[in-house]
Amino acid sequence: MLLVLLSLAFFSLLSVLAYLSLAILTVTLSFRVYKNIMAAVQKTSDGHPFKQYLDLDITLKEEKVSRVTHTVLQHINRSLLELRRLFLIEDLIDSIKFGLLLWVLTYVGAWFNGMTLIILLVVAIFTLPKVYETYKVQIDNYVNMARNQLNTVLAHAKQSAIPEEKSQDSVDNFGSLGQSQISASCQPFRCCCAPSEDWLMPKFLELPTALAVHVHASTRTFGLTERSGLVTR
Numbered sequence: 001m002l003l004v005l006l007s008l009a010f011f012s013l014l015s016v017l018a019y020l021s022l023a024i025l026t027v028t029l030s031f032r033v034y035k036n037i038m039a040a041v042q043k044t045s046d047g048h049p050f051k052q053y054l055d056l057d058i059t060l061k062e063e064k065v066s067r068v069t070h071t072v073l074q075h076i077n078r079s080l081l082e083l084r085r086l087f088l089i090e091d092l093i094d095s096i097k098f099g100l101l102l103w104v105l106t107y108v109g110a111w112f113n114g115m116t117l118i119i120l121l122v123v124a125i126f127t128l129p130k131v132y133e134t135y136k137v138q139i140d141n142y143v144n145m146a147r148n149q150l151n152t153v154l155a156h157a158k159q160s161a162i163p164e165e166k167s168q169d170s171v172d173n174f175g176s177l178g179q180s181q182i183s184a185s186c187q188p189f190r191c192c193c194a195p196s197e198d199w200l201m202p203k204f205l206e207l208p209t210a211l212a213v214h215v216h217a218s219t220r221t222f223g224l225t226e227r228s229g230l231v232t233r
Helices: 002-010 013-042 062-087 092-111 114-134 136-160 163-192 197-232
Strands: none
Touching (some): 002 013, 002 114, 062 092, 092 136
16 A cells, blocks of 8 residues: 555556556466466366455445445535535634644645655554554643643634624623613602602692792892992992
8 A cells, every 4th residue: 555655656646557457467367377387287177266256246236335425425515514614704713723724734735745645644544543552641641731722822812803792792781771870860750750649739739838938039149139239339
């Protein structure tokens, strides 16, 4: 497998396929000729050396193909929905994560080509499990530290990304507070304006007395003013 990937890194796909097929054909043809020669020398009839492989049923079943196709379609549809959600900023934090991943991939693409990445992936598949099994404790500690730092950065980004919601909540709270204060300040006027006969009758009885006091105070003030003018003269 690694040899094929290395060949693809230096040759075209068509050349690699042609050489690989030619190598397989050479091996099978040589083995068939060798078996025929041995059967002729030993005077035996062993039959075709690849008979057990020729009898294998390698045709694709319709049920398996439909099941695999259904699974592939589910993954494709799920991927399309996820990409639409990320590109159209349905969730701000997830879109920021996706943007950071794309930004890292730009540097990875500048350093490696596609075939080199595939080779590294194959090597990692066979080596990383053993490395993780050997240094599990240290790797878990570093992964937890990196995860905590990432969560902290994302939390700060989320707090700075929602000032509009906080300002809207403040406006709503101020509006409700203003309404409550207006209601509280208007409560005495509502009490004074309440249509109750028991309350209106004492007010009408007190009205002449209050009016007489007001007229007396005004007359007294006018008299004092006039006297002060005469004294000045």
